[in-house]
Amino acid sequence: MKISEIDMVTPKSVEECLYFLSDQEKEVRLIAGGTDAVVRMKDGIGRPETWINIKGMDSLRYIREESDGIHIGPLTTHTDMIHSQLLWKKADVLASASNEVGAIQIQNMGTIGGNLGTASPAGDTIPPLFVLDARIELNSIKGKRIVPITEFFNGPGHTIQKPNEMITDIIIRPQEENEMGTFEKLGPRKAQSISIVNVAMSLKMGEGQRECLEGRIAFGSVGPTVIRASKCERMLTLSSLTDDTIKDVADIAWKEVMPITDGRATAKYRRSMASALLARGLYRLMKRWDEK
Incomplete structure (x- = not known):
């Protein structure tokens, strides 16, 4: 079957789209940007009977x-x-x-x-x-x-x-005035391909020297779903975020993640990079905070 032979409908409203989705007689899928759809179909998966095109909604x-x-x-x-x-x-x-x-x-x-x-x-x-x-x-x-x-x-x-x-x-949730975040990513080519490891973090800062009141850290590509680094988050609030403290927090990250070995990286490499990316992100956030 060629991709061009798949039916496509283009609803004009959410209500019309929901009507198409409720049709249990056909296998349907939503498509918007479609950046992943063609790749998946070439791999033999994700090929519906009918595409529901919602890009223009x-x-x-x-x-x-x-x-x-x-x-x-x-x-x-x-x-x-x-x-x-x-x-x-x-x-x-x-x-x-x-x-x-x-x-x-x-x-x-x-x-x-x-x-x-x-x-x-x-x-x-x-x-x-x-x-x-x-x-x-x-x-x-x-x-x-x-x-x-x-x-x-x-x-x-x-x-x-x-x-x-x-x-x-x-x-x-909107970040508060004393909160700042960043995202770090490791891929085979900068900003061009799927992440080998990524991490998002946001810190709520206090009035003390590099005082962190609350930290949120989430890793991607190191487990079956996104992983919240709860141990690292707790460590952020125990003392001032000096360079040594940041290193200690990052060293704990390898215990939080659950990566696998695949064609892009080994589990051991992903664990090491999770720690490295977390440290890099925290250093960058503290540099921003010091410059305020």
């Missing part, structure tokens, strides 16, 4: 702040997030990650909803969403439900999203 492409958090539409592209002053001010860890996604062409086409739906453990925008306590709104013809991102993923390529559901909103 502008009602699902937005970034805005409301009383309950920052809302991001699932069709918001990585380029949209890179250019968002709101995200750089109140969710810099997510904007930073978007800046590291693929090449410019991928940033222009790829969407945050697609990154979530693909559910790759190496997805660059997913660790920042863990750090920002994201909530995912899932919509079906039967109604809506909102789930925390910690409950959204079941494993590599698998989520709790039902076949008749689509992501219609992503809500994240």
